[in-house]
Amino acid sequence: MSPFDALYGKQCRTPFYWDEVGENRLKVADDVERTKEQVKIIRERLKTAQDRQKSYADNRRKVLQFEVGDWVFLKLSPCKGVVRFGKRGKLSPRYIGPYEVVERVGPVAYRLALPPYLSRLHDEFHVSMLRKYISEEQPMY
The missing domain is CATH 1.20.5 (Single alpha-helices involved in coiled-coils or other helix-helix interfaces)
Incomplete structure (x- = not known):
């Protein structure tokens, strides 16, 4: 006898077999x-x-890899209404920098040389937070 039979005096009907007892x-x-x-x-x-x-x-x-000595931009996480780096709201910058890559910490992590005013930030970043800096040097003609 099952516990359900002992407690209620009849067989249990599950949703899978919703038949009357004895059918x-x-x-x-x-x-x-x-x-x-x-x-x-x-x-x-x-x-x-x-x-x-x-x-x-x-x-x-796409696979991104940087070498030591490369320059990269750092992506900011958007927070509505928070003053970030002198701008507010929609006009706040999406990327700041450029900063130099000092060391490759892991397969997808890099250490950057940050200025003193960003000393509160951790200096290691995931590759998804970085964008390669392309200098705007004009070629000489």
């Missing part, structure tokens, strides 16, 4: 097989959708 459960194996097939189809469709989204993301993704 014949015909085609139970068919129901289980049909459910397995449905789960298999759902998994295949989810995999297809994930692969499609991954291919879209991979087309836009």
Whole structure:
């Protein structure tokens, strides 16, 4: 006897088999097989959708690597209403710098030479927070 039978004096009806007690459960194996097939189809469709989204993301993704001595811009995290580096709101800069790369800390982390007024910031940044600085030197003609 199950605990449910002992407590309530009747058999438990689960949502999967919502039959009256004593009815014949015909085609139970068919129901289980049909459910397995449905789960298999759902998994295949989810995999297809994930692969499609991954291919879209991979087309836009690019590998960034910097060398020691390169100059980079530092991306700021936008905070609405917070005064950042002398500007406020929509006019606040998205990138500040350029700053020199002092050291490569890990495969995707770099240490920058920050000026004294940014001493409160941690000097190690993820590659996603950096953008390569391209100097605007004009060629001599």
